[in-house]
Amino acid sequence: MAERDVVFMRRALALARRAEGRTSPNPMVGAVVVKDGRVVGEGFHERAGLPHAEVTALSEAGGEARGAEMYVTLEPCCHWGRTPPCTDAILKAGVRRVVVACRDPNPQVAGKGLSILAEAGVEVEVGVLSREARWLNRGFISRMxxxxxxxxxxxxxxxxxxxxxxxxxxxxxxxxxxxxxxxxxxxxxxxxxxxxxxxxxxxxxxxxxxxxxxxxxxxxxxxxxxxxxxxxxxxxxxxxxxxxxxxxxxxxxxxxxxxxxxxxxxxxxxxxxxxxxxxxxxxxxxxxxxxxxxxxxxxxxxxxxxxxxxxxxxxxxxxxxxxxxxxxxxxxxxxxxxxxxxxxxxxxxxxxxxxxxxxxxx
CATH class of the missing domain: 3.40.430.10 (Dihydrofolate Reductase, subunit A)
Incomplete structure (x- = not known):
């Protein structure tokens, strides 16, 4: 894995950790949007019912998200719950590459989010700091x-x-x-x-x-x-x-x-x-x-x-x-x-x- 991918994923993990103990039944998730090597947006999921990390990061990035890369600690969701699917927001924003630490074990997602992005032409990479990401969300993963x-x-x-x-x-x-x-x-x-x-x-x-x-x-x-x-x-x-x-x-x-x-x-x-x-x-x-x-x-x-x-x-x-x-x-x-x-x-x-x-x- 590229060193720059590790650096930005570490930032995403640090963001996710800010919500420790407050997101159940959801996982902790952090996201970073990068354009031309600089961070243009970032966010984390604060608690269930509030916007997901990807949406917060994209909102902060605004128009600079088009053609950018996104680093996210867990596979983006692709289903409606309390909030809309994150895959829709990513595609609408025009992100060209998504780097994911680990797949979401939730049966409602479980690889489907990655497939939706890839089929739409987004470059997808999975597994950057996956062990650290699984450890962060060991509770959610255990339950799933x-x-x-x-x-x-x-x-x-x-x-x-x-x-x-x-x-x-x-x-x-x-x-x-x-x-x-x-x-x-x-x-x-x-x-x-x-x-x-x-x-x-x-x-x-x-x-x-x-x-x-x-x-x-x-x-x-x-x-x-x-x-x-x-x-x-x-x-x-x-x-x-x-x-x-x-x-x-x-x-x-x-x-x-x-x-x-x-x-x-x-x-x-x-x-x-x-x-x-x-x-x-x-x-x-x-x-x-x-x-x-x-x-x-x-x-x-x-x-x-x-x-x-x-x-x-x-x-x-x-x-x-x-x-x-x-x-x-x-x-x-x-x-x-x-x-x-x-x-x-x-x-x-x-x-x-x-x-x-x-x-x-x-």
Whole structure:
């Protein structure tokens, strides 16, 4: 691939990243229009229902788009949704060449957008920084290809893997810098999943504290098999979802629904709500990225079910000795093949963060 193509595609990816956590059910997309080696228009998709990146970039370019090149991080759409097809806008503007990072896995597009452009005489090139583009939209791609969101499990633990003292105290194992980083992770997620045990122990609000314009509060899903969530808990608010098993108290359900909480009955496995069914349900709801912020039981259930795609472990430089580990359940059968690939290890204040991704997907 040409170096100039890489340079302009990197710019398009940077633009797309500005909308992280805000575009679901749509993907993040950035676009750059280039004429005679200079950028004449650029844009990104800010959120569902607003103009797509290509349209914004073409609008900024105006008449200079005719005979220009466009760099876009995902194949342009070719169907009507909340907005018109981007392929129509590209052809109308007279763009001569379109460089795409990766194909759109959405069955409504899936190569059709590229074919429409090529058949109309537009020069089309695909695959420039495709790995980076797939990583950026791993949530959307996961939902399109596997029917479920990309699942991140966040853990904060001591050097010896403990998340709480023997008496259950767990605030704060990691430092302030790690907690700020967690808020950034939340801002990039569509939904946070937690267990009733975490809510009863800590009464978290699961809000996001980042600079204005950099994120929004994600949705909250509480796994609560028997319907024990207190009506006064901080997560009891409009839009929260509580996943329950069969037979919960109807009076409790009514109290939750009056407060704007959505109560959804799911199947159970053992004593827990079926986490695979939870992931499938979230996929149907258009959720791209989920972060699990929970105790050892729920984290272990997601790992045991094989639905965790990414692990982000914050490690504090302290040893707790006796105490609760960060995962429960039968997660690994043997010590043969390594199932996780380390993507990042770095310092965060006085702590360290290790980011791992399950092998064989992105």
């Amino acid at each position: 290809e596997r029917g479920r969101p990309w699942v991140v499990a966040k853990v904060a633990a001591s050097l010896d893997g403990r998340i709480a003292l023997p008496d259950g105290r767990s605030k704060w194992i990691t430092g302030e810098a790690s907690r700020r980083e967690v808020h950034r992770l939340r801002a990039g997620s569509d939904v946070l999943v937690t267990g009733i045990g975490t809510v009863l122990a800590d009464d978290p609000a699961f809000t996001v504290r980042v600079p204005v314009g950099e994120g929004r509060d994600p949705g909250v899903v509480v796994l609560d098999t028997r319907g024990r969530l207190p009506v006064g808990a901080r997560v009891v608010r409009e839009g929260t979802v509580v996943m329950v098993g069969p037979g919960v108290d109807e009076g409790w359900r009514g109290e939750m629904e009056r407060r704007g909480v959505r109560v959804v009955e799911m199947g159970v496995r053992g004593e827990r709500v079926d986490v695979e069914a939870v992931c499938a349900w979230l996929g149907q709801e258009g959720v791209n990225v989920v972060m699990v912020e929970a105790g050892a039981g729920v984290t272990g259930a997601f790992l045991e079910a094989g639905v965790v795609d990414e692990l982000v472990v914050f490690v504090a430089p302290r040893v707790l000795g006796e105490g609760r580990g960060w995962v429960e359940g039968r997660v690994l059968e043997g010590l043969g093949e390594r199932e996780w690939e380390v993507r990042e290890v770095r310092g965060v204040g006085e702590d360290a963060v290790v980011r791992c991704v399950r092998r064989g997907w992105v």
